[in-house]
Amino acid sequence: TVVKKECLKDNLKLYFEVKDSGKGIHPDHQKGVFEEFTQVKDSFDEEVTGTGLGLPIVNKILSILGTSLEMNSVYNVGTTFSFILDVKVGCLEGIKKDVRSTDIKSLEGKRVLIVDDNKINQLVTQKVLEQHGLVHLTASNGKEAVDIVEKEIFDFILMDINMPVMNGIEATRRIREFDVETPIIALTATNFVDPEKEVYCHGVNSIIVKPYDTEHLLQALLQEM
Structure with a gap:
């Protein structure tokens, strides 16, 4: 009361x-x-x-x-x-208005790098992005992602955490050495005990917990615009 x-x-x-x-x-x-x-x-x-x-x-x-x-x-x-x-x-x-976009149409044409070692997960995410006019490229592990980001520019990076060769945390640290601007959204099935120390401190902008629905993914992208 x-x-x-x-x-x-x-x-x-x-x-x-x-x-x-x-x-x-x-x-x-x-x-x-x-x-x-x-x-x-x-x-x-x-x-x-x-x-x-x-x-x-x-x-x-x-x-x-x-x-x-x-x-x-x-x-x-x-x-x-x-x-x-x-x-x-x-x-x-006097209330500061939230300047972040809530219009899904504003995502059209945005470039997304999907980093995931699971081909089915890649395909599902690709279909969602294509339905809303986003352009995408894929990488199957963190090392591939780092190599791609060194050469190309993206509006968003969807980064799986648990991957072979190089995991998502290490890949994020490497990317942040030369790119501190591109939003990196972690995709994980893990509920972290201390996300600040385990994930965010390495350069990740936000986390999406798997399994996630289409609306959740789109809103996560919008929040990083």
Whole structure:
């Protein structure tokens, strides 16, 4: 629940409240819930999981914003968390418009390099691109992709991650040594634990998780225009 408490000229005071009707927190444990790595266990429920960092992180963020999290908990009844936040009133004119295109027709004529060692995947992607007027070239591994990109210019590179000879991550690193502009979209069946460290830091712009549908692929291309 969000309630407007005050409105003074361009400033708003908003009250945020999250309420549940769960077990509540025993009075003996209420101080500890805001400490890092602390989890409140109930004798009837030993399957408590998590890091015990949720509330401390929320409180740190609120501290940066000049406020703090308040808790009101009644054991076996429920818990209410709340905070008050001061914000400035904005206007629609002040919102920066997204300049990225959402018109699929704007993809017509764009050149795409498809890098995938699976011929069926190549064919499926080619058909999708052809249906929307995109021009494509294919490579069966990362080394082929690097060699092609050194000689030709593309608007997008669709880069499979797991390939023989040279994988997609190594190919992306090599390409970024001489081309930092062309968007590289990783295609993978892997859900990475830490995409920032495992993928994005090597020069990949975005990730598409397989299997993906046509709309997802097209929107990923549009987002990189």
